Amino acid sequence: MNWADLNLMPALPELFMSGAILVILMLDAFISDAKRGLHYGLALLTLAGCAVLQVQTYTAVPVHTFSGMFVSDALSSLVKLAMYGSTAIVLVYSRQYIADRGLLRGEFFSLALFALLGMNFMVSASSFVSLYMGLELLSLSLYSLIALQRDSVKATESAMKYFVLGALASGLLLYGISMIYGATGTLDLTLVAKAVKAHTANDMLLVFGLVFIVAGLCFKLGAVPFHMWVPDVYQGSATAVTLMVGAAPKLAAFVFVLRILVQGLEAMVADWQAMLALVAVLSMAIGNITAIAQTNIKRMLAYSTISHMGFLLLGLLAGTPDGYAAALFYSLIYVLMSMVSFGMLLGLSRAGFECETLDDLKGLNSRNSWYALLMLLTMFSMAGVPPLAGFYAKFAVIKAIVDIHLYWLAIIAVMMSLIGAFYYLRVVKNIYFDEAQDSSAIVMRADMKLVLSVNAIALLVLGVVPERVIVLCLQAMKQSLTVI
Template identity: 70%
Template sequence: MNWADLNLMPALPELFLLGALSFILVFDLFVPDEKRGVTYVLSLLTVALCAVLQVATFEPFAVTTFSGMFVDDPVADIIKVAMYGATAATLVYSRQYVADNGMFRGEYFTLSLFALLGMNVMVSSANFVTLYIGLELLSLALYALIALKRDSAAGTEAAMKYFVLGALASGMLLYGMSMVYGATGSLDIHVIATGISRPETNIVLLVFGLVFLVAGLAFKLGAVPFHMWVPDVYQGAPLAVTLMLGAAPKLAAFVFVIRILAQGLGELAAQWQGMLVLIAALSMLIGNLAAVAQTNIRRMLAYSTISHMGFLLLGVLAGNEQGYASAMFYALTYVLMSLAAFGVLLALSRAGFECDKVDDLKGLNARSSWYAFLMLLVMFSMAGIPPLAGFYAKFAVLRAVVDLPVLDFGFFAGSPVYLAVFAVLMSLVGAFYYLRVVKVMYFDGSQTDAPIVVRGDMKLLLSVNALALLVIGLLPERLVELCIDAMRQSLASF
């Protein structure tokens, strides 16, 4: 490689993000505490400009740079734009909360931007080294954000749990990567993909590494049996950080899975499909059943996340373009739902009061029928009730699964329809606890009559966010086509 070859254009948004981030880091030192809003506005501006650059440098095919380590393909573009949106929404929703909880400091914003940079790197990496560094960038920023409210024992405990288990999962991931490197002699996912089909490649060693890779990925997604950290971290972290944790990182984790399993180890699909069937089915089973028993709404949403990740993996395990595209659609709509759900909780929280019990939503309709309606949309969408986006997302994933030929994994052999029926049954269980929230909001008496004070920009964004679920649910074609086209282009480059 010589320097004239180095094409920085595909990585322009990341380079800008890093530059702006470093600027904000230094600039914030000179901002007095009462004018911290400047840092907030600068951070939002950075994210917005990143989105503009991302759209401006859009190419309908994959472009690689940095010796093939960085890839900018349509899937990466779409997911990145969605992540900018999710990060911006997170910052807007959490503004009042972080101010009330003494976290309205420069570090909150710089760490959020660091997390965004890490996610961008995860999404755009075509090499195990950069994939791993991106993941660590994201994780390290999240560990620090969770513990940012230093006086909170629950936050510190959550950060500690996440850190220890995250380190373990990273270790598994690295071990798996080292085995794949041993078998194929490369860390580049293009080379790995072509290397697998060569006859002299040691498949046993590859599958051995694959087991550790899948375990590490399942941990990062929060899928059963590597889910134990999810409820504790969702409950213990400051609500604003829970929102951050539950939104954009899920998109990054999805592309991370696609890059490693679909693009890198696509030839081994027959091997990882079996593992994913187990993980997906267990996630839906345990996630939904455990969520029924929760009285804390953050824990309930955490278990619901686990079950949603199971559904998402159902799309991935289809192992074809249709399945990946439906999983991508699922991830996008899930992030919208998660943002809106935690957004409403943040709107209902105020200084000295965190809305984290299901009972805290009692009689919400009497206090504010608009927020009750927004929450109703989110809950219906999560439950998969038409005409909301969640219904179409589930439908698309199930269709991809049903279209599969007969499955045979040794422990499970039979028509994929059984898998789809199981998923539907589990969604039915899920409907119970989502509808319970609706029942509590509309039919129970209010425990408090404290006024709901929300900043105007947040109210507007939250309304747009929740109504988008309705719009996407009614008119899903555009987004579905976008996902399918992007997935086709990205997979074709292999």
């Protein structure tokens, strides 16, 4: 690498975030327990600074640095801004919850930012090396976050399960990458794409490598049959950490899959399309059907996540620009819905009480009609009820597969969506038609109440006028993925 030609501007937000993390870690060693809230403010300022730098360094033309392993383009900029925003919202929702449980420490915020740093590298990676480095940074940070509640047996157990299964998935992914390298002689995604398209690579190694890579990717998305960790991790983790796991990382995982399958292995679309179709059907079916039997709402939302990943894969397997844009839009809407649902659980929890069962939501309307309405909007959006954003997101991905004449898959998706509506409506029934088991007042910070309200109302607004966001997603795809 020629150091004179090294351009650090594309990675300026990441460099700023790295410095901010070091500052938070240093301050944590010197400030008293009474001033631990300072970390919260510094974390939000860090996210705001990263967002400003991201806008300042935006470029419609892809710019590479670090020997071509890091790229700044329209897709990465859009997704990073969404991740900054979602992480900031997660921190706002989590502040009172982690303070009540003694987790308002520098470790929580530094690990959250380290996880975000790993996500940024996943989103901007243009080489298998940088993709894997970003993935491992994210994974190690999440393992530590889940186990941060050291006196909780459930949290420790969840962290161990996630670690063991995550290590297995990383091994599968790494083995697949090694096969791709053996077949093409390069780890650069652009060069891999050229080699596969020119048919100069070993076909057998490519196919075997693709199988292992898809298996590893499915684990990271939480798709069937590599979904085993999702319910246990969601239920066993502190709710604030569950939200951290279920929000921004889903955006990073989607772009991670997109970079590998579309940017690197687009010429093998017929091979990975068939595999993703099977995974999507199984995820929608098992996720929705199993969720019906759950009484723990965190576990129910975990199976709901599995089904949503199935829907997201529909747009991806379509193999068209419209399909990719629809899948990106779906991932953005899913993150919004996930943040409201878990944010409400955080708001209803208090010191000594965890809101995590369906019974805990009974009679919410009689306790606070506004919070009940916000939860209703979220459940209806997850179920795909118009005119909420979840309806348009599902419509967009189903339309993408109809456009390529996969009618059987579209029919299955509609049927699974109808099945999924049952358990979402059950939550609404508990909120509005059952008698409250807890009559205590709901105390929620003013900033959290405001952000939660805006978050939920956004689901309605984006359902009514989704065109600008979907066009933005389509433009990002066309500008960033040269294979399109």
